[in-house]
Amino acid sequence: MSGGEAELIRTYFRGMTASQEGVVLGVGDDAALLRPRPQRWLAASCDTLIGGVHFPEDAPPEAVGHRGLAVNLSDMSAMGAAPAWALLSLTLPEEDPAWLDGFSRGFAALADGHGVALVGGDTTRGSLSITVTVLGHVAEHGALCRGGARPGDGIWVTGTLGDAARGLECWRTGPHPLTGDAAWLAGRLLRPEPRVAAGRALAGTATAAIDLSDGLALDLSRLLGESGAGATLDLDALPASDAFRAADGEVRHMLHGGDDYELCFTLPPAAEGGIGEIQRSAGVAMTRIGTVDAEPGLRGRAGGAVRTVEPRGYDHFGGTR
Numbered sequence: 001m002s003g004g005e006a007e008l009i010r011t012y013f014r015g016m017t018a019s020q021e022g023v024v025l026g027v028g029d030d031a032a033l034l035r036p037r038p039q040r041w042l043a044a045s046c047d048t049l050i051g052g053v054h055f056p057e058d059a060p061p062e063a064v065g066h067r068g069l070a071v072n073l074s075d076m077s078a079m080g081a082a083p084a085w086a087l088l089s090l091t092l093p094e095e096d097p098a099w100l101d102g103f104s105r106g107f108a109a110l111a112d113g114h115g116v117a118l119v120g121g122d123t124t125r126g127s128l129s130i131t132v133t134v135l136g137h138v139a140e141h142g143a144l145c146r147g148g149a150r151p152g153d154g155i156w157v158t159g160t161l162g163d164a165a166r167g168l169e170c171w172r173t174g175p176h177p178l179t180g181d182a183a184w185l186a187g188r189l190l191r192p193e194p195r196v197a198a199g200r201a202l203a204g205t206a207t208a209a210i211d212l213s214d215g216l217a218l219d220l221s222r223l224l225g226e227s228g229a230g231a232t233l234d235l236d237a238l239p240a241s242d243a244f245r246a247a248d249g250e251v252r253h254m255l256h257g258g259d260d261y262e263l264c265f266t267l268p269p270a271a272e273g274g275i276g277e278i279q280r281s282a283g284v285a286m287t288r289i290g291t292v293d294a295e296p297g298l299r300g301r302a303g304g305a306v307r308t309v310e311p312r313g314y315d316h317f318g319g320t321r
């Protein structure tokens, strides 16, 4: 890190670099020095967001800052890990103080809420791109992985599905400023709430988990692939928000729309009795949406008929993925 970069981080991200548990040395030297907790594994995850690909380029800078960290905290939650430290690499077309101020406020508010310290960073000139690395703690042998789902396990999701995909359509069609249901749905796209408490509450109980970044059908298929299993979804049980229903959201948004950043996890039948307590400690509703099968592939049941569900995600910014 050069002197100028450390200065920029101190200027815009002060308060986030304050001494925090496990930070021996934070921003300003050639590397941070961190003290991991004893008897814990370190979970590490990295994500890049590119303007115009992963978020609308006209998104408010505060939302971009929030989202840059949120997608990484979501990965921590999918592992059942407690996030502790973050590193930020920022590529900007120009040093725009107003944009940086908004960006850092969005980033800092979410970091503070989860007790995450920013311990390093880098800035370069170029097209808008944000790369965040998050490090967190998880109990030894206690992480939630994708490969543990077994036939007979229930498939569950946190929160509601499809809001962000419908919200992006609202954002694109306007008129701006959005109001009412359209504004709420766009907020689910721009300011996703990572389910960190849910992931931690599920660790040790859920057999597998993944966070929903590319859409339920594609992400669940990844989990099932790692587990060597298939599944049948109850399409009538997919949880929808009131705003999503009011804005004519469709099943395709819920199955193939990305950016929900909810958790999808599997629970053995014997653990279902404890779901009420898990929901209370996580502070989010959880809905059973299907069952893991031995037969590979993904199927959906609606009104008594069963059809194949393609493991396809929807890319808001051109083509499928």
Ligand SMILES: [Mg+2]
Pocket (backbone or CB within 6 Å): 074, 075, 078, 210, 211, 213
């Ligand atoms: Mg993920």
